[in-house]
Amino acid sequence: MNTTITTKNWGTAPCGQAATLYTVKNDYMEFTISNYGGIITSIKTPDKNGVPNEICLGYDTLQEYIDDKFFVGCMVGRYSNRIEDGKLPVNGVVHQLIQNEGTTHLHGGNVWNKRVWNAKITNNGIILKMHSPDGDCGYPGNMDVEIGVYLNRNAILMEFNGLCDKDTYISLTTHAYFNLRGPGKYDVLDHKIKVNASRFTPLTSLAEGQLPTGEIASLTGNRFHYDNFRNIEHPDSDINFVLDNDAYGLAAEVYDEVTGRSLKMFTDYPCVQFYASEKMPTHNGRKGELYEKNCGLCLEPQFFPNRPNNPTFPGGPHPAGVKYEHKIAIEFGMV
Numbered sequence: 001m002n003t004t005i006t007t008k009n010w011g012t013a014p015c016g017q018a019a020t021l022y023t024v025k026n027d028y029m030e031f032t033i034s035n036y037g038g039i040i041t042s043i044k045t046p047d048k049n050g051v052p053n054e055i056c057l058g059y060d061t062l063q064e065y066i067d068d069k070f071f072v073g074c075m076v077g078r079y080s081n082r083i084e085d086g087k088l089p090v091n092g093v094v095h096q097l098i099q100n101e102g103t104t105h106l107h108g109g110n111v112w113n114k115r116v117w118n119a120k121i122t123n124n125g126i127i128l129k130m131h132s133p134d135g136d137c138g139y140p141g142n143m144d145v146e147i148g149v150y151l152n153r154n155a156i157l158m159e160f161n162g163l164c165d166k167d168t169y170i171s172l173t174t175h176a177y178f179n180l181r182g183p184g185k186y187d188v189l190d191h192k193i194k195v196n197a198s199r200f201t202p203l204t205s206l207a208e209g210q211l212p213t214g215e216i217a218s219l220t221g222n223r224f225h226y227d228n229f230r231n232i233e234h235p236d237s238d239i240n241f242v243l244d245n246d247a248y249g250l251a252a253e254v255y256d257e258v259t260g261r262s263l264k265m266f267t268d269y270p271c272v273q274f275y276a277s278e279k280m281p282t283h284n285g286r287k288g289e290l291y292e293k294n295c296g297l298c299l300e301p302q303f304f305p306n307r308p309n310n311p312t313f314p315g316g317p318h319p320a321g322v323k324y325e326h327k328i329a330i331e332f333g334m335v
Helices: 062-067
Strands: 006-012 018-025 029-033 040-046 052-054 089-090 095-098 120-121 125-132 143-151 153-166 190-194 196-201 238-243 249-255 262-268 272-273 298-302 326-333
Touching: 006 062, 018 120, 018 125, 018 143, 029 298, 062 238, 238 249, 249 272, 249 298, 262 298
Parallel strands: none
Antiparallel strands: 006 018, 018 029, 029 040, 040 052, 089 095, 120 125, 125 143, 143 153, 153 326, 190 249, 196 238, 238 272, 249 262, 262 326, 272 298
16 A cells, blocks of 8 residues: 655744644545644544545644643653652652643643654654653653654554663653544544453542542443443543553554444553543634534553552653663554
């Protein structure tokens, strides 16, 4: 299946560097990604009648992504999800991270997604590179990051690589919002979802910051036990699943009966965060579409949220000089 890649000037980022859009297309589907924030601005796949259309949330202009507060479509790092009070203890030293959600450090501090990455075109995608200096957002160590985003037939493949010269915590992921029926026109509550997980990490209340309690609990009897396909539960669809796979494998599946579109996510991360934009306030998206509560869903493969402050969770600091390597694949098809 032949792949074509086209580029488009997207304007100038606040840092003064040029932002570019790269559209990667084959006979089945296409996606568009920018060197600004590694943002996936568009994904178009066919419905059951063979008509391609948009299936992810996005905006029309660079300025809207600069102003965006919801991490729409971006790459997330250095550590995804929440870190309590922005405290990052590593080898007996507590590093203070940016606090960008009250006192909480969320998704790396909302910084990496506002930077221009170095981009290289390959035969079937884009490789994004960035140097994150020691102390960046409070994290220890100089870190070089490389994210490859490729189109392989009906799937978007993402390869996350990094190398740091100090022990540190790393959890890189993608934050695309999907709506298989059509963003801005329908909510996602009629989407059917199945997650390959029998455990989850319970959270404290919203008032307490929605941080993991430190428990890894069974999903048996829980309304979020998506062991078989069913509609997305409402409200509070914001949960970290502990995957049953202990290696690369299928994490979650979603489909929409009306359009016939399906999505399968594969990863070698131990967890996946599921968020159905329950707390998203009403605002305008692409082409004047109205984005509001439950307008899209995120599936974010990751390490355990707030792991630096929860020693009961598996995994510790990533060792200095050891390559960080993880994968995510999003496969699109029909039910």
